[in-house]
Amino acid sequence: MADLFADHDLAPPPAPDAPLADRLRPKQLDEVVGQEHLTGPDGAIGRMVAAGRLSSVILWGPPGTGKTSIARLLADAVGLRFVAISAVFSGVADLKRAFAEARDHARSGRRTLLFVDEIHRFNRAQQDGFLPYVEDGTVTLIGATTENPSFELNAALLSRAQVLILHRLDAAALNKLLDRAEAEVGRPLPLTAEARDALVASADGDGRFLLNQVETLYSVELAEPLDARGLSSFLQRRVPVYDKDREGHYNLISALHKSIRGSDPQAALYYLARMLTAGEEPLYVLRRLVRAAVEDVGLADPQALQQCLLAKDAYDFLGSPEGELAIAQACLYLATAPKSNSAYAAQKAAWKCARETGSLMPPMNIVNAPTKLMRDAGYGQGYEYDHDAEGGFSGADYWPDDLPPQTFYTPTDRGHEKRVAERIAWWEEMRNAKRR
Structure with a gap:
């Protein structure tokens, strides 16, 4: 997370004993992993840097995908002063001070990139306060959010900024981070190949989380590399154990969903068992069941959604392994329910019409x-x-x-x-x- 109020023009490089995630922060845009659709030559960020001109941007993406790093590197790439604040800890006084200092620097010919982490946490009035400073060029605003900007940010602010979507980090990007961590520390991770794959899967696309787990692994001396089960026990976290051929996380959740859609309760229960016995997070599975309830059962059986939400409550109340029976019950309910995607198709058609027809009275x-x-x-x-x-x-x-x-x-x-x-x-x- 960004500092409460920090001018990183003056920030020293990370100390040798700094957290691993800080030491591995990319030093230039082409070192950012997993976001090549934005940072590459044909991406929106790549084109801005090539032109030497930066517009205000909202970076929307999951945690640990590089939003803060991209903002800092953008400032370096186009020669802007970089100031970071966090909407979690900052108030109106902090914003006024940031804008006043940016205006002072602008008079001496140095423009400011103002990075606002968790920008959606500012209320509507505070978001409106950005508008005059963005419009007159006092600051170039880079906002970071994990929430849908369409719902969380003012329309006036969105109209003055380009929304760029960051992807969750895939396995290839996360493995690059592991390679860099090994190079930084100077020794390989104390994991078997199977455990390494399980560690990547457990990060669920979050690079920061992955590096924090790596730092935990490097903090102790292990007699021999951990296998997947040993990794799960060591981290006190259920780690999915997936085959080396990667018939894992995404293949299994897809198979579960499609078995439900195809009304095969036996196959659906099998894939559910494959995931839960391998150590998949039950709440991840429950989220997919809720999605199947609204996408594939819909109004053919309105109770399907309620069954899934009740299963989530039952799991929260009972925990594992007893609560997993409620998940199995919800899975079987969905697989045996009448199916309809009419609500899903209607939502897509209505959204398309709303975008095309504008603001009709x-x-x-x-x-x-x-x-x-x-x-x-x-x-x-x-x-x-x-x-x-x-x-x-x-x-x-x-x-x-x-x-x-x-x-x-x-x-x-x-x-x-x-x-x-x-x-x-x-x-x-x-x-x-x-x-x-």
Whole structure:
């Protein structure tokens, strides 16, 4: 995490006894692993550096993927003063001081790159405070967030910054970090090949976590290299044991999900057992089961989602191994439930339409009218309260004037959705009758 308030122009190189993750921080952009789609010659960052001009950027990605390193190296690459603050620890006074110092440096011809870690933790008013300083060039803002910027950052701030998505580090990138760690320490990791693969899998794409685990391994003298089971015991963390041919983490979770989708409870239970007995994190499996509930079962059986969330609560309450029975029950429920991806397909179609149609105004009869001025202007005029209509259904038109009614959701004839389809058909018949 970035310091509370730090000007890294003056920061010395890491001390020999500094944490391994600090000693292995990349010294130039081409040393950043796993983000070549951004840092390479054709990537957004690569093009900015080649042009010598840097725009404000929001770096969005999982923990331990290089957001802080990229920001620091960008400042070096284009000759900007680098200042880092953390939204977790900083307040309005810190921001004002950062902007004031940036303005002073700008007068002497030195522009500032302001790196804000966990930028989504600033509230909306604090985010608005960045706008004038970004617009007038006092600072070039580099924000880092693990949360979806569309939900967590102001639209005004997003419109002034380019969002760049960082990928979780894959096995190749994580193995590069292990190679660098071995070179830095001067000796190989005390692990068998199988245990090394398990260590990489356990990091789940987080390079910082991986290097912290490596530092723990190097902190003690081991009589012989650890195997995967010994590694799990040593780190006090369940480490997935996967075959050297890498038929592991991603192949097995894919097989589990597709067995559920294909309504094969026996195969689904087998792949669930493969993962949990190998030491996979149960919460990782539960997250995938929740996804399968909404993506592949959906409204054909609305209880499927509830079953998965209850399984998560049961596992939290019981722990392993007893709680794993609740996970198995949720898995079997999903595999034996009627299937529908109608809600999933509807969501994708609706999102696509929303992006393409922009900011169309809803019809005036259904917009909010909290003030007399708005009511006098016609807001809310003509709204029909459905509960007062015959059958509790008014049949009103709820679509923007410039967008004809669309069909995103088409329920199947399976499970609960069969009844939903009947209700939708009845409502459509009533609407058509009203139009006539």
